[in-house]
Amino acid sequence: MNGYEHSDPFDEGMLPVSSIHRLHYEQYGNPDGKPVVYLHGGPGGHTQKSNTAYFNPDIYRVVLFDQRGTGKSQPAPEIRENTTPNLVADIEALRVHLNIPKWHLVYGGSWGSTLALLYAQAYPDVVVSLLVLGIFTTRKLEMDWFRGPIGATTIFPEAFETFVNHLPPEERGDLTGNYYKRLTSDDHATRVAAAREWNRWDLSIGSLTTNEETFRPLDDEAWSVPHAVLEAHYGMNDFWLEDGQILKEENLAKIRHIPATIIQGRYDMVCPPRTAWELHKGLPKSRLIWIPGAGHTPQEPGTRMKLLEACDYHASQDFGM
Template identity: 90%
Template sequence: MSGYEHSDPFDEGRLPVGSIHRLHYEQYGKPDGKPVVYLHGGPGGHTQKSNTSYFNPSIYRVILLDQRGTGKSQPAPEIRENTTPDLVADIEALRVHLKIPKWHLVYGGSWGSTLALLYAQAYPDVVGSLVIWGIFTTSKAEIDWFRGPIGATTIFPEAFEAFVNHLPPEERGDLTGNYYKRLTCDDHATRVAAAREWNRWDLSIGSLTTDETTFKQLDDEEWSVPHAVLEAHYSVNDFWLEDGQIMKEGNLAKMRHIPVTIIQGRYDMVCPPQKAWELHKALPKSKLIWIPDAGHTPKEPGTRIKLLEACDDLAIQDFGA
């Protein structure tokens, strides 16, 4: 299953939010179709036309959104007025702006899954369904797995050592904080070098296997710097969430009526699969699909197939307006 081909967007624009940000969005597919919003990863990722390939253009109205400070949104990269509550509120502002009564589907992976869950908990009455993959709830346990002493760092020791060794010995006690200082300093060369190494670690553990093409993105400064800056910005601020906030009983209760499809690579080294299992057990209307031969990226064949199938299954359902 290669996915769906979409024509050029039938609409695009920039939505002013806050005092400095203008969010870039694009609409594809059927103008009066079932609305789906695509929430990209990161923080610091962005959307591209290929993200529409999961959605049947004869059924879906597909909205791509570049989050604050990334992609074609302006200004970028920008960390001012850029917090998790801001991003959640932006999704709702876009829905209102586009006069969409209710999202048929909210789709997100990795950091996008975080935003999808937070949005569903904040605005449960306007979410028809969720498709989320590579589950990330920002808990301390997940962060420790990603960059702590026990977790992915023990499985990819050579890649993590390279990440650590970019910093001088006296700065290695606070990797995220000292990378952040470099990523936000005034010296352009320092920022670019830090971004390359920050993102190299991400890419090293992002898929089941890597090859020479995996790291080509590191040469794209327009991707590398915003991605690293925003990801570090959110990390040093604990994502502006309490530890375990998404998984609290009161918050989960708000979204228990929403059908949720969870797709998780069994060997995801970025977002440990334990959290997908916990989320599935906590949501009675959820379906968990394990991908036995996949890591984190949705580009891996098994994950991609199941994402396409999930969106096709939901396309024929009716969640009301």
């Protein structure tokens, strides 16, 4: 199943959310349908029309938007006034702007799952259901898995060595900090070169298999630079969250009433699968779907099929609205 075909957006616009930032948003599908907000990954990713493929246009009112400093949102890239609490507040500002009483579904993958969970914890009364995949809760143990000494770096040593070797030996003790210096340099060539290597590591471990097409985004400066800059910016600031904040008992208690679908690639090298398991155990109304033979990207066939099935399932449910 390839997914659903959508017509052009029935609405799009720019929403001012700070003295600096304006968010680009688009709406697809049925204007009177069940509202779903799609939260993209990153930090530093962006949305595109193909993201609508998971949602039946006869049933869903699909809201896409680019987070601060990325995609068509302005300005990009921009790290000022760009924090996790800002992004969570932006989702609520968009809901209010669009006159949506409640989100029937909040959908987020990877960094998008972080925002989906944080948003639901902050505004539990306006989230009817959740669908999250490739679960990321920003814990130190997850970051150590992703870019530290105990996880993916031991499984992809040659790719990690390429990532490390972009820096001179004396700077390799603080990879994120010294990449960040280059990514925020006044020199354009320095920023672009650092972004390519930063993102090359991400792409190297994102799926079970790679080919030339996997790395094609590295040639797209409009994607590569914002993605790297924002990802490093958030990492440098510990995502503005306490370690383990999302999975704390008191925070999970706020969303235990919300039906949730959790989808996780069994061999995810970006976000360790144990986090999905811990989230599932903390949410009694959740169902966890493991995808055997899949990594992190939602484009892997097994993951894509289950995402389509899950979105159809959520479309068929009223969840007591």
